[in-house]
C-alpha cells in the first residue's frame with residue numbers, strides 16, 4: 001500500500017499504482033496523476049485551465065454557483081506543490 005499520496009497538480013488521491021504519472025522514459029512519477037502529467041508534459045498549462053475543467057466537470061451536490069466553486073477549488077489547488085509558487 002502507498003502512503004497518503006495525492007496528485008500535486010489536481011489533488012486527486014493516488015491510492016493505486018496505475019494512477020501515477022510516468023515520465024517520457026516510462027519511469028513512475030509519484031507526484032502527479034496520469035491525467036495531469038504524461039510523457040513528461042503537463043495537461044494543464046495554467047491553474048486557470050485546470051479551474052475551468054474542475055468547475056465544468058466536478059459534481060457539486062450542494063449546487064453552489066460556479067464562481068463560488070471556482071474560488072473554493074482555487075484555494076485548494078493553491079496548497080499543492082505544483083501551484084504554490086505560481
Ligand SMILES: [Zn+2]
Pocket residue numbers: 007008009010011012032033034035036037
Ligand atoms: Zn492530477
